[in-house]
Amino acid sequence: MxxxxxxxxxxxxxxxxxxxxxxxxxxxxxxxxxxxxxxxxxxxxxxxxxxxxxxxxxxxxxxxxxxxxxxxxxxxxxxxxxxxxxxxxxxxxxxxxxxxxxxxxxxxxxxxxxxxHDMTVLGTEVGTHNPEVFPRHLVGIGAPRLDHALITAEDVNLMERFFREVLDFYPSERLATSLDADADCIATWLTVGNTVHDIAILKGPNAKLHHFAFELSSWSDILRAGDLMAMDDVPVDVGPTRHGITRGQTIYFFDPSGNRNEVFSGGYVAYPDRPCVTWTPDQLEKGVFYISREVNDRFTAALT
Ligand SMILES: [Fe+2]
CATH class of the missing domain: 3.10.180.10 (2,3-Dihydroxybiphenyl 1,2-Dioxygenase, domain 1)
Structure with a gap:
């Protein structure tokens, strides 16, 4: 598998x-x-x-x-x-x-x-026998699970090849210089299961992190997460808004060390024979932030 x-x-x-x-x-x-x-x-x-x-x-x-x-x-x-x-x-x-x-x-x-291949299993509070839909006493945002990460790399084409050829990932979406088959890849969103991405790679310096993201269930959970960020003085980068790429609903924010996090919901179901979506640079802003069609400088510059 x-x-x-x-x-x-x-x-x-x-x-x-x-x-x-x-x-x-x-x-x-x-x-x-x-x-x-x-x-x-x-x-x-x-x-x-x-x-x-x-x-x-x-x-x-x-x-x-x-x-x-x-x-x-x-x-x-x-x-x-x-x-x-x-x-x-x-x-x-x-x-x-x-x-x-x-x-x-x-x-x-x-x-x-x-x-x-293995990690100690702790299980969950709701378990597998007639489970409740969520634990009653969640704290704060109550993120259910880690979803994906975006990293930067000098050679995105090579990184995409690595994940495809070595680990059997497939791209759900790409940002490429043109629609030509041999176009240079500026960013790629790769998955190995049915989530819209497990890892994404953006052209930039090697060894850097753009963000890692937690899945939430709905747009209302995203908004509630934003409310809690306000209560806790969490520095918000962008959002709440929606991505064109992945269709996900999102807030980007920073942890106290300056590592960027995201809460993400609503990406579509991916599968290997679904055609890969291609975005071109003329629609970059709409792809990243669909509603505002603006990308702030910090969003591309702040890496850890
Ligand atoms: Fe993300």
Whole structure:
């Protein structure tokens, strides 16, 4: 089956206490564990031990974890990534807290991706037996789950090739210099399941993070999240508004360290034989922010 989803984002934060307030009290993620200057969180609708790891010291993303279906997938991807020209190393069980053995791949963009086949299961409050539709005592925004991330890379074409050829992702949408088949890719939105994107890549400096995003259920949940950001003095970048690309409804905002987050809802269902949507630069602003058709300078310049 291969890659199932993006299982975790391991981010760096400058102040762990402030980060715990943001991700725990405002975002409403469950604080699972704090150990050695590192905090672990999960959303209420996530079963595995954690989906967000926050390590004190710096900003940006240390690595992403992608969960695969079967231990045999690890060897297959190790071989493919090596042949693609990436540096690949083995990681042991427990090297990441509660995470199985696997491999660590340095992408052409210098981002680090870990593939693992198992993580300790904590379950959810609602469970699997006659479940309620959500836990009654959610905190703050009460984000159900981690959804996707946007990273920057100098060579977007190469990165798209990596995710397609090595990990079997497919692009749902692309921003290209023209409609020609060999046009240069400025950005690509890639998925491995049925969500509209698991990871997106935008032309820019290597090894940088633009944002990571949490799924919400509806436009009204997005607006309620905005209200809570106002209550908690969260710096909002853009929104609430809608994307043309993915059709998602969104707010972009910053954590206390300056890492950009997003709450996202309403993207369409993707599948591999759905034709890839292409956006061209003349409609860039409409693609990014459909209603205002404006992109502020900070949105492209602020990276961590
Ligand atoms: Fe996003």
């Amino acid at each position: 291969g890659v199932l989803r993006m299982g975790y984002v391991h981010a760096r934060v400058t102040d762990l206490e402030k980060a715990k307030q943001h991700y725990g009290d405002t975002m409403g993620l469950y604080p699972v564990l704090v150990e050695d200057g590192t905090a672990y969180f999960k959303g209420w609708d996530e079963w595995d031990h954690h989906s967000v790891v926050l390590e004190e010291g710096g900003v940006g993303v240390a690595k992403f974890g992608f969960k695969v279906a079967d231990p045999a997938d690890i060897e297959r991807f190790e071989d493919r990534a090596t042949r693609f020209g990436c540096a690949v190393s083995r990681m042991s069980a427990g090297e990441n807290r509660e995470v199985s053995d696997g491999i660590r791949i340095v992408l052409p963009s210098e981002h680090v991706v870990e593939l693992y």
